[in-house]
Amino acid sequence: MTASNKPSVAFWIISGLALIWNLMGVMAYIELVTGPSNEMPKWATVAFAIAVWGSTLGCLLLLLRKKFAKPVFAVSLAGILVQMSHVLFISKSYETTGPGGVAMPVMIILIGGFLVWYSRYANEKGWLS
Helix, strand or coil: CCHHHCCCHHHHHHHHHHHHHHHHHHHHHHHHHHCCCCCCCHHHHHHHHHHHHHHHHHHHHHHCCCCCHHHHHHHHHHHHHHHHHHHHHHCCHHHHHCCHHHHHHHHHHHHHHHHHHHHHHHHHCCCCC
16 A cells, blocks of 8 residues: 555544444434334335435445445435435424424435545545555
């Protein structure tokens, strides 16, 4: 390994924190599907699964320094957008939870978008193979 393609310390920190974030999403997904009342439509639940499992896999691929992280994060972001369209526009969470009901979905979308960008950036830096 040459010094030019050695990831920065920030790469490891970002990748590790992203994995922890996504594992929390996996826990939320498991809670949803094993809980007594899942009122989310099946299509939104499937999108949630694609979002959290895909992004978790993407983080593992980042930590393993694999280029395949980028398309995995892109698929995950698509899942996030579908799921959040339900949360924000169909279930109208704003009406029941107020501004806080919008803040988390927006943050999830932004983090998903960041991970797509960051995997592309890491690839351009030569950190992924």
